[in-house]
Amino acid sequence: MITVVSLLLLVGVLGFAVARPRGLPEAVAAVPAAVIVVVFGLVSWRDAVDELVELGPTVGFLAAVLLLSYLADEAGVFKYAGAVAARWSRGSPQRLLGIVFVIASVVTAALSLDATVVLLTPVVFATASTLGVRPKPHVYACNHLANSASLLLPVSNLTNLLALSAAGLSFVSFAGLMALPWLAVIGVEYLILRRFFAQDLGTPEHSAQVEQERAPKFALVVLGLTLAGFAVAGPVGVHPAWVALAGAIALGVRMKKPVTTLVRKANLGFCLFVLALGVVVLAVSRSGFGTLVDRVAPHHADLLGLLAMAGLAAVLANVLNNLPATLMLLPLAAHSPGLVLAVLLGANIGPNLTYVGSLATLLWRRILHGRGQPPVTGEFLRLGALTVPACLIVGVASLWVSLRVSGL
Template sequence: MSTVWAVLLLAAVLAFAVVRPRGLPEAAAAVPAAAIAIGGGLVPWSAARDEMIMLGPTVGFLAAILALAHLADAWGVFGYAGGLAARSARGSPTRLLTVVFGIAAVVTAVLSLDATVVLLTPVVFATAAAAGVRARPQVYACTHLANAGSLLLPVSNLTNLLAFGATGLTFLGFAGMMALPWVAVIAVEYAVFRWFFAGDLATPARPSPVEPTPAPRFALVVLALTLAGFAVAEPMGVAPAVVAAAGAVVLAVPLVVRATDRRRTALGIALSTNPLFCFFVFALGVVVLALRRNGLDDLIAALTPGSASLLGLLAVAGLAALLANLVNNVPATLVLVPVVAHTPALVLAALIGVNVGPNLTYVGSLATLLWRRILHARDEPPASAVFLRLGLATVPACLLAAVVALWVALKLSTVL
């Protein structure tokens, strides 16, 4: 019965996160569910406390990077990128898709997938309108690149941060090992998008004049220094959340000082950390822990191969992708990493699964849920059939390409 209750609690939390009745935040269901799990004896309070302490640095980074992305938007970084994309398209829908792919891949890698979904998606809508093209290929690219494009850096995704310690790699070592899989996934996604959206891309563009937007040099320099700070600070034991927070402070201070209403501006920056969403992540971790303690850990351990051969890497990535679409990619990471932590290569394969796999269903990742919410808010809801067909066309091919690329990278690392 404990297992049944744990499954029901997690299912209720994920269903609420997808539906969000009356626009209520995800935490409205997750926090009570976590309390029920603790109060009902599914998770001892001490274990729940330890889980939240473990998640603390990751959630802290989430809050800091959301604020950093919000401030980058306030400085005009995303508007500048959109204008650059519209001008670069020169009336070609295919060229615009190519530019959006490049921008989304970079934004995801540097500012995390949430920035791509929350801030770049609205810009892409406006950019497509200015370029006079159908927005559907570019908008779907935002969610696919947010997930699949988050393989490159430890800071690109919460899943990466959760697993980073288990890889035994440095910041730059992680980037070096995942660079080839990252490129492979983006190449496969781009090829499939060109085929899948051929009709949209063949529609003639009707561009509108786009005025050049000055580059926000100060913000771009701060973002570049923040990215460099991630690499420099990690060997010294400085948490990525501290570096992201420092970058956010540097961008925030001039905005607050120049603001007419400083208190309101400061409050807006504080709220951009999305505290309710952070509570949701904490609570989700506790709910997942209840399921892990009541049978899921044993089941996953029995299914997970221990070999880092090509077949073993493929099996772990496939299992991770399946689990992400069943319970969401953050819980899937929490479940899988302890099981494969004995072999860093398997940890990297698991990350491929939990980052690429969520492009198959809405519940696969928190970022996809946020993307879906944004489209509904614009009265342009995504078509579930299109989302599923696109996922079926991309996810298996991307998993195979990324795992093979990882296997090659591992072989090269042993040679070099």
């Protein structure tokens, strides 16, 4: 009964987050569900408080990064990136795809997958329109790279932040271990998308007049210093959330944004949703379903163990969404940094298989519907079926090499 109730609550919370009836925030369903979990004894109030305390710094960082991404967009960073892509592509769909891959990978790694989905995707649409090329390959690249290119840094994805403390790694060590998988996965994504969308990319080049955009130098410098701050914050005992907040404050003060606007753009409602979701997932983890997952989860970080853990994470991401999947699997993998990173491979690459794999994919789908160019479900699934298994295999193999080289 406990298993049934906890799973129903989780499904209800995720279903509400997907549908968002009347535009209501995700927390409207998540907070009552978390209260029910505690009131009915599925999770003790003490354990619920411990979970919230553990998630607190990570959620604080999420708020700061969301604010930083918004201010970077307001400063013209993404508009400038679009102008650079249009100019360097010289009207070639193939060159534009390569440039979009580079920009989307960097944006995802530095500013998180939400920035790529929410802020870069519309810019890519506009760039394709300016050049007169078909937008589909480039827009799909934004979605796939928002997930799979979020492997590099702890700040690239909320799942990474959750895993950083579980793995016991520093910011630099995390990035060093994930650099090779990141590059390998992006390379596989590019080769498959280039082949999959060959017809769309085979259209003739179009020469177009592209307006010269001034580089937002102050914003770019602040972003660069913020990234450098992430690298040095850990060794001196400063949580990355404070570094991200400092970068956001620097941009906010320079742009003279009202405090009320800054608070709104930090999306505190979504942060509350993540906290409440953590309590609900804790109940699922302690139910019979959690016991089943524990039994099938590998406990050794050899090549087969890494592949099994990544595959399990990918399956759970497409069944439960990648955030609950990560919260459920991290305690089972915490004894091994390699297994923790394998969880991230599955949780970050796996969502490219179905719409429900990550909230970012659902948001990307909503953006395309809003522009009157909804993705074709069959096409989305076929592309996911090609990329996800290939990227998981290459990513796991690359991670195994990185772990062997580092001695972990």
